Amino acid sequence: MNDCLFCKIIKGDIPSTKIYEDEYVYAFADIAPQAPFHAVIVPKIHICCADEINSENSIYIAKIFEAIAKISKKENLENGYRVVNNCGTDGGQTVGHLHFHLLARRYLAWPPG
Numbered sequence: 001m002n003d004c005l006f007c008k009i010i011k012g013d014i015p016s017t018k019i020y021e022d023e024y025v026y027a028f029a030d031i032a033p034q035a036p037f038h039a040v041i042v043p044k045i046h047i048c049c050a051d052e053i054n055s056e057n058s059i060y061i062a063k064i065f066e067a068i069a070k071i072s073k074k075e076n077l078e079n080g081y082r083v084v085n086n087c088g089t090d091g092g093q094t095v096g097h098l099h100f101h102l103l104a105r106r107y108l109a110w111p112p113g
C-alpha cells in the first residue's frame, strides 16, 4: 500500500515520534493531539478500518490492546484513559489504515458528542 500514510510511518519513510513498537504494533504521537497524552496505535499490516477485521487478522487487534496495557504502565496513565476507533465517513475516519487513539491525562467527557 504505497500511498498509505500510516504504512509510510511504519516503514519510517515519514517521521514520527515513537511511543511503542513490537512485531505486530507501532504506536506514535498524534500530530494534532486532542489530550495531553495522545498516541495513535496501528497494526503493522495494512487493514483499512474496523470493518475489515476478521479471523485472519484479529491477532493484530489483540496485540494492540496488549500494547495499550503496556503503554499505560510505562506512561503512568493510572488515572485512566480512552481508546477510540473512528470507522468510515460517519465515524470521522480520515486516514484509511486501521488505528486506535489512546487519549489520557485529562478528564474526557462522555458522551463525546
Ligand code: AMP
Residues within 6 Å of the ligand: 005, 014, 016, 028, 029, 030, 031, 032, 033, 040, 085, 086, 092, 093, 094, 095, 096
Ligand atoms: P482519524 O481521524 O481517526 O482517522 O485519525 C487520524 C489521526 O492521525 C488524526 O488524529 C491525525 O492528527 C493523525 N495524523 C495524521 N497525520 C499524522 C502524522 N504524520 N503523524 C502523526 N499523526 C498524524
Ligand code: ZN
Residues within 6 Å of the ligand: 001, 004, 005, 006, 007, 008, 045, 046, 047, 096, 097
Ligand atoms: Zn496502511
